Amino acid sequence: MSGTVACQSAKCPNGNPPSKLECPTCHKLGIQGSFFCGQECFKADWKMHKRVHDIVAPRQPLLDDPSISKSGDGTFNPFYDHRFSGSLRPVYPLSPTRIVPEHIKRPDYAESGVPTSESRRAGQPPRILTPEEQEKMRVVCKLAREVLDIAASHVRPGITTDEIDAIVHEATIERNAYPSPLNYRNFPKSVCTSVNEAICHGIPDQRKLQEGDIVNIDVTLYYDGFHGDLNETYPVGRIDDDSKKLIRTARESLDQAIKLCKPGFLFRDLGKTIEPIARANGCSVVRTYTGHGINDLFHCAPNVPHYAKNKAIGTMKPGMTFTIEPMINLGSHWEAMHWPDSWTATTVDGKKSAQFEETLLITETGVEVLTAGKPRELF
Numbered sequence: 301m302s303g304t305v306a307c308q309s310a311k312c313p314n315g316n317p318p319s320k321l322e323c324p325t326c327h328k329l330g331i332q333g334s335f336f337c338g339q340e341c342f343k344a345d346w347k348m349h350k351r352v353h354d355i356v357a358p359r360q361p362l363l364d365d366p367s368i369s370k371s372g373d374g375t376f377n378p379f380y381d382h383r384f385s386g387s388l389r390p391v392y393p394l395s396p397t398r399i400v401p402e403h404i405k406r407p408d409y410a411e412s413g414v415p416t417s418e419s420r421r422a423g424q425p426p427r428i429l430t431p432e433e434q435e436k437m438r439v440v441c442k443l444a445r446e447v448l449d450i451a452a453s454h455v456r457p458g459i460t461t462d463e464i465d466a467i468v469h470e471a472t473i474e475r476n477a478y479p480s481p482l483n484y485r486n487f488p489k490s491v492c493t494s495v496n497e498a499i500c501h502g503i504p505d506q507r508k509l510q511e512g513d514i515v516n517i518d519v520t521l522y523y524d525g526f527h528g529d530l531n532e533t534y535p536v537g538r539i540d541d542d543s544k545k546l547i548r549t550a551r552e553s554l555d556q557a558i559k560l561c562k563p564g565f566l567f568r569d570l571g572k573t574i575e576p577i578a579r580a581n582g583c584s585v586v587r588t589y590t591g592h593g594i595n596d597l598f599h600c601a602p603n604v605p606h607y608a609k610n611k612a613i614g615t616m617k618p619g620m621t622f623t624i625e626p627m628i629n630l631g632s633h634w635e636a637m638h639w640p641d642s643w644t645a646t647t648v649d650g651k652k653s654a655q656f657e658e659t660l661l662i663t664e665t666g667v668e669v670l671t672a673g674k675p676r677e678l679f
Contacts, residue, residue, distance in 0.1 A: 301481055301492055301520055301529065302500045302625060303592035303599050309341035312611055317603070375506045379640045386497040386650025390639065391507040395462050398469045398482070398490055406478050407522050407598065413486040418597050426593050426601045428619035433526070434661060437595065437621050440477070440521055441528035441659050441670035447471045448519040448530055449673060451491070455534045457511045461493035464517065465504035472521055480520035480527050480598050487643060492518035492531075494644075499586055499627050499636050499653040501643040511537035514547065516655050520598065527598050529623050530671035533654040542630055543652055544679040549581040550628040550654040551678055553606075557624050561616060561660055561667035567602050568612040574626050575608040584634040586627035586653070588645065593622045594659055607634070616662045621670070625657030 307319040314337050321342065323334040336342040375391045400406070409415040429437065450471045451464055469490040472479045479490035487503070494502035494516040495509070502516075509515060518531035533547050553574040560573060571585070578585045590612075591604030602614040606626040630651040637648050647653050661668040 302589035307337035440523040444521040444528035461504040477521040477523040499645045531657040571607040588636040591623040
């Protein structure tokens with residue numbers, strides 16, 4: 301699961317911190333998640349940000365009447381009057397909350413939905429893990445990889461994302477682990493499934509995957525007091541050439557960024573490698589969401605942007621664990637807009653988005669990919 305919403309200004313002098321100043325025009329248009337850290341950033345980035353308004357404003361809801369939002373099978377679109385950017389629609393009702401057995405150790409937000417430990421440590425520098433803690437990260441990340449690979453083996457036309465959620469949930473509790481997304485800031489499911497134009501944080505529902513879709517599955521496990529986080533994007537049956545190019549670009553951008561990681565490397569410089577790869581392939585890099593520190597907390601320092609000329613603070617040091625997870629959109633629009641569920645982030649023009657993520661450990665000599673799996677051939 302991606303980090304918190306960062307200041308969206310490409311010229312932010314404060315390192316693109318988590319931000320709460322919302323663009324009033326975006327709020328009026330129903331575009332959720334457009335935040336800046338201050339008026340200075342908002343004004344400096346206005347010319348670029350206004351493109352979002354120009355794209356979204358002319359669009360009208362495809363369904364204006366609640367009475368036609370229901371289908372014959374009892375499913376329905378709860379946001380019938382939302383200005384969707386593409387063809388993807390939510391298919392409700394959501395299934396009931398899945399149960400985690402009592403004996404499984406839970407993170408602090410499991411009941412309340414509030415990650416209080418994250419709040420208490422906000423603003424602190426990235427943790428340097430002890431050798432014992434590093435070993436715990438290896439274990440949970442190995443388990444998370446196993447669960448993702450199990451989920452991926454079920455991707456096919458006709459399966460619903462809710463069924464994928466059930467598979468992830470069962471595989472997680474079979475390993476005596478807790479599915480980290482479940483009730484994190486009230487997220488209702490055990491995994492994020494983001495289809496086609498969904499960039500990240502898609503909520504599993506009753507929509508069946510269709511031939512030609514692409515789907516990102518974002519798995520995080522909590523085991524023995526630590527979190528392990530990874531995701532990959534998969535084709536559903538046969539996909540078109542643009543989708544293949546997008547998936548290859550997202551994977552390459554992550555792999556090339558990982559090669560840079562070592563003690564002394566600046567977090568802000570990862571985007572200098574990622575963004576040129578995206579642009580060379582006719583794609584753009586999402587700036588709204590970032591990679592993040594991860595350890596006994598789900599999300600913490602450091603903040604890891606994926607685009608060039610960011611102002612992220614910090615240097616990689618042995619013992620740090622964090623994710624890199626570039627979100628790559630087809631075309632030139634990197635901006636995100638949000639569904640009224642407060643989670644699902646989509647492209648503003650309805651074009652597809654792909655993502656890959658690994659959890660990394662900085663060692664004395666370089667980097668260890670804690671969530672590494674078997675090499676996967678991409679088209």
